[in-house]
Amino acid sequence: MVMWVFGYGSLIWKAGFHFDERVVGFIKGYRRVFYQGSTDHRGTPEFPGRTVTLEPAEGEICWGAAYKVSKKEDEEIALTHLEVREKQYDKKEYLDFYIELNATTPAVSGVMAYVASPNTKTNVNYLGPATVEEIARQIIQAEGPAGPNRDYLFKLEEALLEIGCKDKHVIDLANEVRRILSDEH
16 A cells, blocks of 8 residues: 655655655645644744645645655654654545646545644644734744744745745745845844
């Protein structure tokens, strides 16, 4: 049995585990949103960073990268790594992954994605929706063991553009962060 992992945030540019193949593509019916708080990587409990999660969205698609892990020992190491890295995400979804925009059948079914749900009982770090300016100000303020939250945002913007994806939410946020930072200097 082969394991596939869908990356729609930092996994796009940094898997952190051994994989046999990386495929660029998308999932349907979701959009990427900066609604998840990060108190362990890109922020602290006092100043949580914001990272992306998936939100169900009718008719939308979310681009990213899927990683194929074929060997049992690689799968165990990858899962151990991901369970630590994604521990603030309270759900795993198994989704259809597409590589062609007009495809009616998925390239791969059952691709695993870590998702932070809006259920604050199971996900204590969920921050939820806010204005672009509010999210940008939180991102500017937050820094954690993995570095400044803005680096995560800028790397995500760059990684998405490299795979040919112009994600409006990510671009708008990155531009707002740049605007605020330039106004402060």
